[in-house]
Amino acid sequence: MRGILRFADTEGRVRVGVGDDDEGLVRPLPGVSDMADLLRRPLAEIRELVAAASGEQLAGRLDEAAPLPPVDGGTEVWAGGVTYERSRAARGEESDSADLYDRVYDAVRPELFFKSVAWRVVTDGEPIGIRADSELDVPEPELALYINAHGEIVGYGVCDDVSSRSIEGENALYLPQAKVYAGGCALAPFIVPVWEVPDLRAGRVRMSVVRGGREAFSGEVALSDLRREPGELVGYLFDCYPFPDGAVLATGTGIVPGMDFTLQPGDVVDIDISGVGALRNPVVRGRQGFDWLVAARAEPARRGPGAAVPD
Structure with missing residues (x-):
């Protein structure tokens, strides 16, 4: 399964990225500070960001990332x-x-x-x-x-x-x-x-x-x-x-x-x-x-x- 998630990386930083169960990897969404930031954007832009994440440097392995609730801010x-x-x-x-x-x-x-x-x-x-x-x-x-x-x-x-x-x-x-x-x-x-x-x-x-x-x-x-x-x-x-x-x-x-x-x-x-x-x-x-x-x-x-x- 491939999806958007909010997580804490191994250094304790809270990030938003795209995780892939098949690869077992997570990549950051470029330019996205938190989940509320992502949800302020139009759907077309969110789709472009998810596609662009495949070219981003790895944020780590899924099994090393600590999953967080996928909501923050005023959501x-x-x-x-x-x-x-x-x-x-x-x-x-x-x-x-x-x-x-x-x-x-x-x-x-x-x-x-x-x-x-x-x-x-x-x-x-x-x-x-x-x-x-x-x-x-x-x-x-x-x-x-x-x-x-x-x-x-x-x-x-x-x-x-x-x-x-x-x-x-x-x-x-x-x-x-x-x-x-x-x-x-x-x-x-x-x-x-x-x-x-x-x-x-x-x-x-x-x-x-x-x-x-x-x-x-x-x-x-x-x-x-x-x-x-x-x-x-x-x-x-x-x-x-x-x-x-x-x-x-x-x-x-x-x-x-x-x-x-x-x-x-x-x-x-x-x-x-x-x-x-x-x-x-x-x-x-x-x-x-x-x-x-x-x-x-x-x-x-x-x-x-x-x-x-x-x-």
Whole structure:
């Protein structure tokens, strides 16, 4: 797989480059200071920069680079809800206002909500979280759209929109608390350029949760089951908001476990979207497991699976 990534090199410098799994190498994007800088540029220019990276001096080997979340600066992460039939059914299972979700699924206007600022996002190998005051929690594997400041889809990635089903089910107006908290948003480090995914709808999303060495849950869904077109979701998001540093938009999930399943500390969540990427995260409970994110704002090169997971 070939994709754009943000990483720390062996000298601790945070850089943006193009990584290639087949070569096992990463090359810098010429003249790009950070991911927000890249997302300020038009799609045509980004494509030229990615092509030009092949002639750049190596930044190192992929296995020596420390992957960082592919967002920084003022880039925001947003998400869409009830975009698959399974999501509509699941919201109805957990809530006494099932008709509310039916109306959202069938409505012209999609459900869109804010998910995370850049510095709170975690990436592959770092922990995701469940709230200490929640009783029913699930990972939500989603296709993520990376959008530049001009409203153009630049690429695709993998998102885990971790959520509290019990809090949202208690009252739909509690959705921000059910969705926006420390450890609630994970993004895979790779952004696969839009021009390298010729048939997005042919892909499949797969997820498994491993507990104590055994699979506690697994599921998959076709991207063709996504009810709304990606461009439609982007249009609504950008219709009344300026995004000078671009945005990430998670497109909703079609995989939701039954009401008898909840995430537990120590679980490991594996997500794979064919042709797009993979994401793997251990689970911790409570805000204290994410205090390291505050320090990582100033020193992102110190991030990583070993530094992030609490003792």
